[in-house]
Amino acid sequence: MPKKYKVAIVGATGLVGRTVLKVLEEKDYFPASYTLFSSSKSANSKIEFQGTTYIIQELKETSFTNGFDYAIFCAGGEVSKKFIPIAVKYGCIVVDNSSVYRMDPTVPLVVPEVNPEAIFKHNGIIANPNCSTIQAVVPLKPLDDKYHIKRIVYSTYQAVSGAGRAGIQDLENGANGFEPQKFPYPIFNNCIPHIDVFLDDGYTKEEHKMINETRKILDKPDLPITATAVRVPVLNCHSESINIEFEDNIDLYDIKILLQNSPGILVIDDIEKNYYPLATKANGNNDVFVGRIRRDFSVKNGINLWVVADNLRKGAATNAVQILEKLIEFKGYCSD
Numbered sequence: 001m002p003k004k005y006k007v008a009i010v011g012a013t014g015l016v017g018r019t020v021l022k023v024l025e026e027k028d029y030f031p032a033s034y035t036l037f038s039s040s041k042s043a044n045s046k047i048e049f050q051g052t053t054y055i056i057q058e059l060k061e062t063s064f065t066n067g068f069d070y071a072i073f074c075a076g077g078e079v080s081k082k083f084i085p086i087a088v089k090y091g092c093i094v095v096d097n098s099s100v101y102r103m104d105p106t107v108p109l110v111v112p113e114v115n116p117e118a119i120f121k122h123n124g125i126i127a128n129p130n131c132s133t134i135q136a137v138v139p140l141k142p143l144d145d146k147y148h149i150k151r152i153v154y155s156t157y158q159a160v161s162g163a164g165r166a167g168i169q170d171l172e173n174g175a176n177g178f179e180p181q182k183f184p185y186p187i188f189n190n191c192i193p194h195i196d197v198f199l200d201d202g203y204t205k206e207e208h209k210m211i212n213e214t215r216k217i218l219d220k221p222d223l224p225i226t227a228t229a230v231r232v233p234v235l236n237c238h239s240e241s242i243n244i245e246f247e248d249n250i251d252l253y254d255i256k257i258l259l260q261n262s263p264g265i266l267v268i269d270d271i272e273k274n275y276y277p278l279a280t281k282a283n284g285n286n287d288v289f290v291g292r293i294r295r296d297f298s299v300k301n302g303i304n305l306w307v308v309a310d311n312l313r314k315g316a317a318t319n320a321v322q323i324l325e326k327l328i329e330f331k332g333y334c335s336d
C-alpha cells in the first residue's frame with residue numbers, strides 16, 4: 001500500500017485555499033490525505049473535495065500535534081506568523097503563501113520553473129512568492145540565462161481577487177453603488193495605484209515585494225529594478241508590462257522561440273490576428289501567458305513584454321502545489 005502523506009490546508013475556505021483544492025483535484029494521483037482548516041468563522045462548514053465531504057476544522061495551537069507531514073498555509077500573515085513555527089516544531093514542512101518569511105535568508109523563495117534546487121535548502125518553511133513576482137520571473141529566468149538582465153521596469157494591472165474575498169466584494173458592491181470596505185477608494189470604474197501600504201520612500205510594499213523577491217529568486221541581489229503596482233477593476237488574473245534591458249545583444253526572433261520553449265509559458269503573440277494575452281483567457285489556466293514581445297527602441301538591448309497569469313493559480317495555488325509535489329517526489333511515493 002503506498003504511503004499517504006498527511007497534508008493540512010490552512011485557509012481552505014479562502015480564494016487561494018479553494019484554488020489549492022481545485023488544483024489538487026485536477027491531479028491524477030497525489031499520495032495525500034487532507035485536513036482542511038479555517039478560522040472559527042467557517043469552522044464546521046462543509047467543502048466537497050475529491051468526491052468527499054470535508055468538515056472544516058478550526059485552526060488551533062494544538063492542531064499540529066497530530067503529526068502532519070506537510071501544510072500549505074493560505075490564511076494571511078498573522079496566521080502564518082503565529083502557527084507556522086508551531087507546525088514546524090511538530091515536524092511539518094510548510095509551504096507559505098504569505099509574505100512573512102519570503103525575505104528571510106534561511107527560507108527558500110521558490111518558483112519551480114526558475115529555482116527548483118532551492119526547495120531542498122529549507123529548514124521547515126518554503127515561501128511562495130508574491131503573485132505578481134511569480135508570473136514575472138517565469139519568463140525572466142530563461143531570458144536572464146541567455147542575455148543577462150541589466151535592468152527591469154515593472155508596471156502591473158492587478159485583479160481584485162489578489163486582495164482575497166474582500167477585494168472581490170468591493171468590486172461587486174461598488175458596481176451596485178456601495179462604499180468600499182477593502183480598498184481606499186472605489187475600485188469599480190477606477191485604477192488605484194496603491195497596493196499594500198506606503199513605505200517611507202514613496203513606494204508601496206507591493207512594489208518592494210516585486211523588486212526584492214525578483215532579486216532573491218534570480219539570485220541577483222543588486223539588479224536595478226523599479227515597479228509601479230496598480231489595482232484595476234478586473235475580477236481575476238494580473239496583467240503586467242515588463243520592460244527589460246540586457247547586457248548582451250538580443251535577437252527578437254530567438255527570444256520568442258526561447259520563451260515558447262520554456263516551461264510554464266504560453267506565448268500568444270500574433271498582432272496580425274490581434275492575438276495577445278488577456279485576463280479573460282488566462283483565467284483558470286496554470287501557465288503564464290506572454291505576448292506583445294517587441295523591442296524597446298529607446299535602449300540598445302531592450303524589450304517589452306505583456307505578461308498575464310491567473311494570480312490564484314500560478315500566482316499562488318498552482319505554485320504551492322508544484323512545490324509540494326517536488327517535496328513528495330523527493331521523499332518518494334514510498335510504502336509504509
Ligand SMILES: NC(=O)c1ccc[n+]([C@@H]2O[C@H](COP(=O)([O-])OP(=O)(O)OC[C@H]3O[C@@H](n4cnc5c(N)ncnc54)[C@H](OP(=O)(O)O)[C@@H]3O)[C@@H](O)[C@H]2O)c1
Binds near residue numbers: 038131
Ligand atoms: N489572492 C491572491 O491572489 C493571493 C496570491 C498570492 C498570495 N496570497 C496570499 O494568500 C493568503 C490567502 O489569501 P486569500 O486571497 O485566499 O484570502 P481570503 O480569500 O481572504 O481567505 C483567507 C482564508 O484565511 C482563513 N483565516 C483567516 N483567519 C484565520 C485564522 N485565524 N485561522 C485560520 N484560518 C484563518 C479564512 O478562513 P475563514 O473562512 O474562517 O474566514 C480563509 O480561509 C494571504 O496571505 C495572501 O496574501 C493571495
